[in-house]
Amino acid sequence: MKGVAVTGTGLVLPNWGALAQAKSATEAAIKNKKRCIMLWMNGGASQLDTFDMKPGRPTGGPFRPIASKVSGMPMCEYLPKMATVADKLAVIRSMKTQSPDHPDGIYHMHTCYKMSERTPHPEIGAVIAKYNGNPDSDLPSFVRMGSTGNGGAGYLGPLYEPFGIGRDGKLGSFTSPYLPEEGEKKRADLFRFVEDEFTSEHKADPFASHRMAKERAWRLLRAKSVFDSSKDWPKAKERYGDTEFGRGCFMARKLIEAGVPFVEVGQENYDSHADNFVCHKANMQLLDPAWSGLLLDLEERGLLQDTLVIWMGEVGRTPQINNRAGRDHYIRAWTVVLAGGGIKGGQVYGSTDVDGKEVKDNPVSEGDLFATIYTTLGIDSRAKHYHGVRPIWLTPEGTGPVKELIG
Amino acid sequence: MADLSKPSMAWNLTWDAEWVTAVTFLGSSRRVAAGNNLGQILLWELPAKAGGDPPKPVARLDGHINVISRLTSSPDGKTLISASYDHTVRFWDVPENLPAATEPLTLNARMIEDTTRRKSNGAKVPPAMEAKVAVLKSTRTFNEHKEWVVSLELSRDGKTIISGDDGGHVLIWDRDSFAIGKRWQVKGWANAVALSPDCTQACVSERYPLVFDSGRHAAVKIWDAAKAEVFKDLSAEYKGMFFAAAAYALDGKTLAIGRGGELDGMNGSVTLIDPASGKKIRTLAPGHLSGLTDLAFHPDGKHLASSGRDTVVRVWETSSGKLVSEVGKSRGGQFKDWICALAWSADGAWMATADMAGAVQIWTFPG
Numbered sequence: 001m002k003g004v005a006v007t008g009t010g011l012v013l014p015n016w017g018a019l020a021q022a023k024s025a026t027e028a029a030i031k032n033k034k035r036c037i038m039l040w041m042n043g044g045a046s047q048l049d050t051f052d053m054k055p056g057r058p059t060g061g062p063f064r065p066i067a068s069k070v071s072g073m074p075m076c077e078y079l080p081k082m083a084t085v086a087d088k089l090a091v092i093r094s095m096k097t098q099s100p101d102h103p104d105g106i107y108h109m110h111t112c113y114k115m116s117e118r119t120p121h122p123e124i125g126a127v128i129a130k131y132n133g134n135p136d137s138d139l140p141s142f143v144r145m146g147s148t149g150n151g152g153a154g155y156l157g158p159l160y161e162p163f164g165i166g167r168d169g170k171l172g173s174f175t176s177p178y179l180p181e182e183g184e185k186k187r188a189d190l191f192r193f194v195e196d197e198f199t200s201e202h203k204a205d206p207f208a209s210h211r212m213a214k215e216r217a218w219r220l221l222r223a224k225s226v227f228d229s230s231k232d233w234p235k236a237k238e239r240y241g242d243t244e245f246g247r248g249c250f251m252a253r254k255l256i257e258a259g260v261p262f263v264e265v266g267q268e269n270y271d272s273h274a275d276n277f278v279c280h281k282a283n284m285q286l287l288d289p290a291w292s293g294l295l296l297d298l299e300e301r302g303l304l305q306d307t308l309v310i311w312m313g314e315v316g317r318t319p320q321i322n323n324r325a326g327r328d329h330y331i332r333a334w335t336v337v338l339a340g341g342g343i344k345g346g347q348v349y350g351s352t353d354v355d356g357k358e359v360k361d362n363p364v365s366e367g368d369l370f371a372t373i374y375t376t377l378g379i380d381s382r383a384k385h386y387h388g389v390r391p392i393w394l395t396p397e398g399t400g401p402v403k404e405l406i407g
Numbered sequence: 408m409a410d411l412s413k414p415s416m417a418w419n420l421t422w423d424a425e426w427v428t429a430v431t432f433l434g435s436s437r438r439v440a441a442g443n444n445l446g447q448i449l450l451w452e453l454p455a456k457a458g459g460d461p462p463k464p465v466a467r468l469d470g471h472i473n474v475i476s477r478l479t480s481s482p483d484g485k486t487l488i489s490a491s492y493d494h495t496v497r498f499w500d501v502p503e504n505l506p507a508a509t510e511p512l513t514l515n516a517r518m519i520e521d522t523t524r525r526k527s528n529g530a531k532v533p534p535a536m537e538a539k540v541a542v543l544k545s546t547r548t549f550n551e552h553k554e555w556v557v558s559l560e561l562s563r564d565g566k567t568i569i570s571g572d573d574g575g576h577v578l579i580w581d582r583d584s585f586a587i588g589k590r591w592q593v594k595g596w597a598n599a600v601a602l603s604p605d606c607t608q609a610c611v612s613e614r615y616p617l618v619f620d621s622g623r624h625a626a627v628k629i630w631d632a633a634k635a636e637v638f639k640d641l642s643a644e645y646k647g648m649f650f651a652a653a654a655y656a657l658d659g660k661t662l663a664i665g666r667g668g669e670l671d672g673m674n675g676s677v678t679l680i681d682p683a684s685g686k687k688i689r690t691l692a693p694g695h696l697s698g699l700t701d702l703a704f705h706p707d708g709k710h711l712a713s714s715g716r717d718t719v720v721r722v723w724e725t726s727s728g729k730l731v732s733e734v735g736k737s738r739g740g741q742f743k744d745w746i747c748a749l750a751w752s753a754d755g756a757w758m759a760t761a762d763m764a765g766a767v768q769i770w771t772f773p774g
Contacts, residue, residue: 058425058517062444062474062492062555147619167620244620268619274669274742278616281573286622323744323763324669324697324716 034306034341034377036128037252038264039291041313042147043271044105046327047335048319048356049280050076052093059319059355062277070346078284081292087346088295088304088339090405094350095316096363097331102271103150105314105329110149112370112395119387122154124370127394128262129153129160131379138223139260140216145169145248146266155387158209163220167266168244169251171227175220188218226258227251239297241289249290253297256307270313274324295339308341308376319356333359336369342376344407367399375401409756409772411710411722414734416770417457417757421536422449422464423517423765428747429475430761433501434484435753440468441767442475446491449512449540450501453757457771463538466505467512470497470545477559477748481582488568488582489545490559494552496570497545508539517765549585551578558600563657567606569632571597577611579632589635595624601653601662607632608682610662612650625649627664629682639685645678652702654711661688661725663711665699675699675715679725689728695719696737701748706755714746720760720770734758734770 048054053065053076065074068086075083082089099108104115111121122130125142133141140163142153147167153160165171177184191214199207229236229251240246245267252263267287272279291311298304316334317327333352339345350362371381374394381395425444432439437453448468473492480487487499513519514536522530554574561568561582571577573596579589595615602609609630617623626642627650651667662682666675676694680687695715703712705722710731714720720734737743748761758770 064473243622269617275616279618282616286617286620322742324742325745 034132034308035256035261035303036124036132036263036308036310036341036373036377037249037256037294038124038148038262038310038312039249039287039294040146040148040264040266041270041311042106042266042268043102044313044315044317044329044334045270045283046272046276046280046317047093047333048317048327049277050079050284051091051335051337052333052352052356054319054354054356057355059321059357061321063281073346073348076284078281079288081288085292085295085339088299089345090338090343091348092336092338092350092364092369092402092405093333093348093352094359094362094364095331095334095336095369096359097315097334097366100315100329100331102314105331106150108366109312109314111151111154112366112399119390119392120154121151121392122156122160123149123151123162124373125149125162125262125264126153126156126160127374127379128377130156131383132261132377133160134259134261137259138219139226139255139258140220141260142262143252143255143260144264144266145251146245147268148264148266155385155392158212162264165227165251168247169227169229169254171224175224177221184221223258226254229254236293236297239289239293241286241293243286243290245286246290246293249294250297253294253301253303256298257301257303272317273322273326273328276317276321276325276327278325298340304340306341308343308373309339310373311337311339333357336364338373338376338405342407343405347404349402349405362402364402365399367396368402371395371399371401372405376406408774409754410774411705411772412732414722414732414758414770414772415457416735416768418453418461418769420451420461420464420767420769421514421765422767423515425517425765426745426747426763427761427765427767428763429478429489430748430759430767431478431480431487431750432484432752432757432759433480433487434482436484438484438501439750439759439767439769440478440480440487441759441761442471442478442489442491444474446471446473446475446493448475448478448487448489448499450487450543451767453769457769457773463514463536464512464540465508466501466541466543467510468499468543468545470499470548471495474555476555476557478750479559479561481561482563482565488559488561490556490570492555492557494550494554494556494572496549496552496556496559496568498547498549499543500546501543506541506543508541510540510542512538512540514538547585549580551580551585551587552576557596557598560600560602562602562606563604567602569600569602569609571600571611573597575613577609577630579606579609589632591630591635593628594626599650599653599664599667601655602632603655603662603682604657604659608638608655608659610653610655610664610682612653612664614649614668616649616668627653629662629685639682641680641685644687651699652713654702654704655682656704656711656725657706657708663702663704663725665702665713666694667698667700669716670694670698672696675717677702677711677713677723679728691721691723691728691730693730695721697742700745703749703751705751706753712749712751712758714749714760716743716745718743718746718762720746720749720758735760735768 068083070086107115129141374381429442449464450466554572558571599612615624629639675698677691696717
């Protein structure tokens with residue numbers, strides 16, 4: 001995992017990929033306090049059954065559109081609460097991407113690079129943790145729950161690896177100390193002493209990484225109470241829906257409010273090669289209160305303007321309905337939704353043809369999407385890093401932010 | 408007397424506008440009605456004897472705007488009753504003498520469209536199968552459901568209806584007055600409902616179709632229909648299993664339930680249950696590959712038919728569990744089209760099946 005940076009004079013420096021970045025730029029971004037919540041629709045939600053419906057066409061299916069708060073932005077009848085917050089949404093109906101299957105699609109839609117590349121690119125969560133995280137916080141800077149990304153921190157190194165919690169937002173039982181607080185502190189001090197002695201004789205990055213992980217874990221225990229939602233969940237569940245995903249979204253709001261710059265919440269069950277409409281109907285009934293509840297909660301707390309909420313998965317689903325009443329993977333024309341955090345809401349960007357088979361105008365690639373996301377979060381989407389001696393940019397060459405989406 | 412061991416296809420009635428999802432005979436008449444995914448319903452008059460050109464539809468029943476999930480008819484065949492994803496149950500008076508057939512209809516429109524598109528690749532465009540139909544409007548609409556009506560059954564005497572929706576609401580109501588006798592809500596969706604012949608019992612299959620999350624749910628329960636209380640909860644014995652269809656035998660002494668959804672292997676099986684005790688009588692093997700879709704007891708009270716996601720209908724002898732015949736053949740490939748629904752004629756000599764591929768098949772069982 002170790003990388004190096006080469007100076008102009010040929011000096012090779014140990015590097016986790018970030019030394020080329022000016023310190024002042026990083027500090028400025030942190031001060032900006034932009035945060036991000038990603039609602040990850042694992043398996044790939046159907047655009048035709050949510051935000052790009054084709055009623056009356058052979059590809060339409062049994063769901064019916066309802067009018068939303070925004071003219072020209074109809075959505076599925078099973079997203080009635082989302083329809084009331086449509087003014088906050090930027091619906092991109094013209095995603096045209098490259099990776100059609102799950103592992104490669106998950107990687108690609110978390111890093112904006114193909115999985116087949118040898119470079120270990122960092123997930124979006126790691127990038128945001130690096131640029132917008134507070135290194136002095138006791139909380140992790142990249143939290144995720146449920147089925148989510150598969151790329152990790154990549155060349156950014158272990159400091160930005162994700163911290164996984166339960167799909168309902170609860171901490172694992174491993175976070176409960178074995179000993180009373182005083183005993184635990186003595187135990188940690190003893191560990192530090194032994195490890196200091198050992199590492200003074202054995203210099204190697206893995207030891208430093210291990211120590212870093214330990215220190216972060218101890219710091220996390222100091223902030224553990226943030227993860228406890230037992231007192232406020234009984235009231236919050238009325239808004240978010242009493243489901244794992246709802247509770248996960250609620251925890252995301254709590255963590256963002258506590259200063260965590262990136263939280264990813266996964267919702268399962270979208271890979272509907274069979275019984276697509278049954279699956280989507282059930283999923284949307286969980287998604288609708290959780291997502292709308294999150295947006296409203298963020299807004300009421302004054303957090304939405306600085307918190308970007310992304311709704312996406314790794315692929316869309318085929319317009320064609322197969323003979324299992326399912327829809328398969330589709331990447332030629334599908335939908336991602338952005339809200340808050342500097343996004344110009346109340347708009348539909350791009351369009352598809354009458355059956356939803358092709359993008360009609362304004363195609364958006366993975367790189368364009370990520371450039372838009374990073375730009376709204378105050379991160380230079382063309383920031384340069386190094387993996388070994390090789391320069392790498394946060395988003396691929398030839399891609400750029402979609403200006404119309406940025407408020 | 409029909410010989411159920413020797414099925415023979417009488418006609419394949421092409422109608423490829425969309426998947427054919429529901430089918431029923433109208434009383435003891437020669438009329439068959441079928442519904443599709445678009446909410447359309449067609450009516451055919453079958454010739455008395457099999458053979459010759461397939462009969463063409465004689466009427467189109469306009470009113471629904473979404474998937475037809477179930478069709479049934481009054482015992483006298485004068486009223487067709489349809490349940491739909493448009494949240495309604497509609498009633499249609501079907502007169503002996505239909506109005507003039509004025510509306511043109513192309514029965515293979517989709518095939519023509521598909522082959523025309525692929526013409527440059529050598530696809531042969533078939534000749535149009537044209538028909539002229541009368542148009543009937545529904546006479547009454549039951550609006551008490553607020554979600555997709557996914558299940559419906561009319562009692563044997565034709566007076567009482569049970570219907571279920573995927574908001575989990577089960578309603579037992581009077582066919583004529585629409586007065587609701589009992590209503591209750593189950594956890595998840597009320598996917599399959601059946602009413603015992605004496606209307607004292609109801610079987611309801613519950614489901615919330617998540618694959619991974621802890622909110623997923625499947626259960627099957629026998630209810631006391633008069634009290635709207637659970638009489639026997641069978642969920643422990645059939646843990647995690649989703650039943651797509653349920654039916655009581657004519658004498659009320661046997662309840663059949665069939666596993667649905669997309670299942671691995673031949674697990675789409677039928678289980679016969681003693682409804683008085685809730686005890687399993689037997690499971691009928693083999694199950695349908697990939698899942699069962701519908702069940703219907705034969706009017707002789709001794710046989711049962713099941714349809715599946717394997718394009719096959721099986722006829723079973725209920726007393727022995729013996730497979731009497733297979734109606735149709737599996738079409739091959741990893742995934743097959745479904746036979747979505749089936750119905751017996753009143754005399755038990757004919758069967759109609761609703762084929763996802765866009766057809767209604769009429770089978771006969773010559774004695």
